[in-house]
Structure formats: C-alpha cells, structure tokens
Amino acid sequence: MKKLLLVLLTLTYLSCTAQDNYVKPDLRTSVEIKNQIFHVWYSETKEQPLVLIYKSSNRPKNVDRGSMNFYTEDDYHTSDNADYYRNVWDKGHLAPAATFSDSKENLKQTFSYLNCALQNQYLNRGAWRLLEEQERKWDDTQELVIKIDIKFSDSILPTGATLPLRFIKHVKFTKDNIYKCYDFPNERPTKDWEEYQVIHAH
Helix, strand or coil, rough: CHHHHHHHHHHHHHHHHHHCCCCCCCCCCCCEEEEECEEEECCCCEEEEEEEEECCCCCCCCCCCCCCCCCCCCCCCCCCCHHHHHCCEEEEECCCCCHCCCCCCHHHCCCCCCHHHEEHHHHHHHHHHHHHHHHHHCCCCCEEEEEEEEEEEEEEECCCCCEEEEEEEEEEEECCEEEEEEEEEEECCCCCCCHCCCCCCC
C-alpha cells in the first residue's frame, strides 16, 4: 500500500511539474486586432506589439486615469506585470492614455497589454511623452494618423518578453497630407524629441 501511495504521489508531482514548465505550442508570431481605439499587429511569441496604428483627433478630456492599470486579454498571450517588475522598463503606452481620455471606456482600452511595450523609463517619461503632447497640439487643426513600428533586439527577459530595440513613429497630417517620422532608440534620450525626426519612406 505504501509503495502504491508513493507511486501515485510521484506521478502527481511529475504531472504538476510538466504543467508548470509547459509552453503553449500555438503562440502566434503575429495576430491582428482592431478596436475603437487602435489597430495592432501583436506578437504572442515576443509578447509585444509589432505595429500599432491610432488616430489623434482633438478629443476633450473628460476623465482621469486615477488608479487605472494595465490588464491582460483572455484571447491573447501578452506581456504582464512580471515583465516590468523592478527594472528600467516602463509599461509604455503606444496609443496614449491622455489622447483618449474623452470617456472611461476609451481610456480603459488604452490600458490593454495589447497597447503596451517594454519602453525605457527615461524615454517613456521624456522625449516620447513630449512628442505625444505635441501630437495633441497638432490635432487641434486636423486629424493625425499615427503608426508605430517596433524593431526588436535579440534580448529576451527571464519572464519571456522580447525587448524592443527602437520605436519608429510615423505621423500623417490628414488635411495637409504631410508626414513626419521619428526614430527613437529604446534607451535614455540624449537629445530633444525634435532631433529624433528622420527622413523615412511612408
């Protein structure tokens, strides 16, 4: 009886261990998702967005973010809070929360991990944030279409997410039909946001 019990306990342990180490074989390299705020191509294997598009259109500010935080999506394998724990990486919004603070529903959608990238904290709180503020000044006169391309390094965090190498932001002015492009390395900025503007094919 003792031998049978020992065998059952061993099998249970091995089963639990196998489940703990199990990696989903069906993670997608790219899945396309569109909602009322953004259009994203997301890599479940990298646990990061690849490309994200949103429109900036002079929405009024009606709500504050308060204690709102990022949330995972049931149907998609994304990064989560563990990837950002006690390190230099911020939960960087791609579609900015402040741009979609016209309603609680819209603001909340910006806190999906589908809209979140591992972004150097000094970039997120510095040059990147200042460009977002400038977008909201530009959209006083015309709607902007913003496309963000993310290029990746070979570095993968112990928690599983791949680190972005750089963020390339394309800004289309729909009325004037002109483009601006900014290329930010994913590191502490060394110059003003305007100086990251580049000539880039659109």
